[in-house]
Amino acid sequence: MQERITGVEEIDPNGMTMTVCAGTPLEAIQQAADEAGLFFSLDLGARGSCAIGGNLSTNASGNRVIRYGMARDLVLGLEAVLPDGTVVSMLNRMLKNNACYDLKQLFLGSEGTLGVITRAVLRLRPKPGCIAAAMETVTGYDRARELLRTARRSLGPLLSSFEVMWADYWYQATERVPGDRPPVAIGDSSHVVLVEMHGLDEAIDGARFSAWRERLFEAGIVDDGTVAQSLGDVRAFWGTRDAAAELANPAVIGPHLSYDIGLPVARMDEFAAA
Numbered sequence: 001m002q003e004r005i006t007g008v009e010e011i012d013p014n015g016m017t018m019t020v021c022a023g024t025p026l027e028a029i030q031q032a033a034d035e036a037g038l039f040f041s042l043d044l045g046a047r048g049s050c051a052i053g054g055n056l057s058t059n060a061s062g063n064r065v066i067r068y069g070m071a072r073d074l075v076l077g078l079e080a081v082l083p084d085g086t087v088v089s090m091l092n093r094m095l096k097n098n099a100c101y102d103l104k105q106l107f108l109g110s111e112g113t114l115g116v117i118t119r120a121v122l123r124l125r126p127k128p129g130c131i132a133a134a135m136e137t138v139t140g141y142d143r144a145r146e147l148l149r150t151a152r153r154s155l156g157p158l159l160s161s162f163e164v165m166w167a168d169y170w171y172q173a174t175e176r177v178p179g180d181r182p183p184v185a186i187g188d189s190s191h192v193v194l195v196e197m198h199g200l201d202e203a204i205d206g207a208r209f210s211a212w213r214e215r216l217f218e219a220g221i222v223d224d225g226t227v228a229q230s231l232g233d234v235r236a237f238w239g240t241r242d243a244a245a246e247l248a249n250p251a252v253i254g255p256h257l258s259y260d261i262g263l264p265v266a267r268m269d270e271f272a273a274a
Contacts, residue, residue, distance in 0.1 A: 005053075005118055008032045016124040017076060017093050022053025022117045029122065038124040041068035045242035053117045059109030063241070067160040067198065068125075071108065077121035078104040082114070093121050128160075128198040132209040133234045136216065136225035137189035141269035144191050146221050148265070151195055154212040158205055161196035163241050166272055173243035176252050183237055189223045194237055 006023040013036060020029055027047040033040040042055060044062040054060075056078070060071045068074065077092035090104045107117055138144050144164050151159050165173070170192050174182040186192055199205025209227075216222045228234045248258045263271055 006051075009119070011036045011038070011124075012093065013038065015093055015095070016126075018122045018124055019091070019093075019119065020052055020122060021119055022056075023051050026050050026052055026055060033124055034127065036124075037127055039127045040074070040122060040124055042071055042074055045245040052120060052122070056108055056117055056120060057111050063163065063238070064160050064196075066162055067157065072105060074123050075104065075108060075120055076123055078107055078117055079119035080107050080115040080117050087118075088115065091119065091121050095123070129200040130202040130206055131196065131198055131231065131234060132206055133161075133194065133196040133228040133237050134209075134213060134225055135184045135237055135240075136193045136195065136213075136222040137184060137186055138191050138193060138222050139189050141191065143221055144193055145265065147193055147195075147216065150212070150216065150219075150221065154215070155197055155208065158197045158199050158208070159195070160198040161194065163194040164268075165192045165194070165241065167191065169244075170240070172247055172253060173240050177243045177246045183233070183240065184224060184226045187224065192240075193222075194241055196234070196237075 004023070005021040006025075007021050008018060008024060008029065009021065010017075010019040011032065012018070016038060018029065018033060018038075018040065025048065026042065026044070029040050029052055030043070030047065041064050042060065042062050043064055044050070044055075044060060050060075055071050056075060058071075062071075076095065076097075078090045080088050080090075082088060088103070092104075106114055136147065138147060141164075148162055151162060167186055167190050170182075170186050184192060197205065197209050199209070213225070213227065216225075228237060247253055250256070261271070
């Protein structure tokens, strides 16, 4: 059935929207936006196999939620089919629309319990003018939180991703999962942090990113780190984070349960320790 509702129906460069069928793979949507000179911000490790309908029905968060929000923040309109077969069309294409109830929000995150999403109008954005990424090692979760505070203060709305990886995960992702040499050596540090910035101009925003990293080392917040020199390096950095999907293979780390938990930032280390 999914194959029958797949494809990009329309890209509107003026309204910056894309109308898609629910079975369209996330990666195909990303590529279509890129070819149009635009950008669809939702991203997660399963981008090549997951469908946008599933992303929306689970209100996926992905790697860039810190800047662009959850899946529900990236949708302007929906079409859904109710259990009795009624087709409900809410295919709004306008960013500014305050008319009556926003019924589409009932279906976003409802996991199909109220109806099946069949089409969606997605919000696109301008393609980033530059992308900068770094991997930093820190000792202690308090240092990771301080790193986040400085990133928010120094990079502001340019901060697109902030991912903290505990040492035990880092070992599994870089030693047990086949791949290239780890981008950074963790040494005696307790966490590896991946920070990504989406900027407008390399000369201005790239310099801002470099100056921020220099201040980190001067303040002693980070132990060590490395910065991406190319988009290939950025992909390699993300490979260590996306390895979480490969760890789901019982042959890698043995029988286990795989799940996501959302926690307040201040309590994450408490949970990990427990």
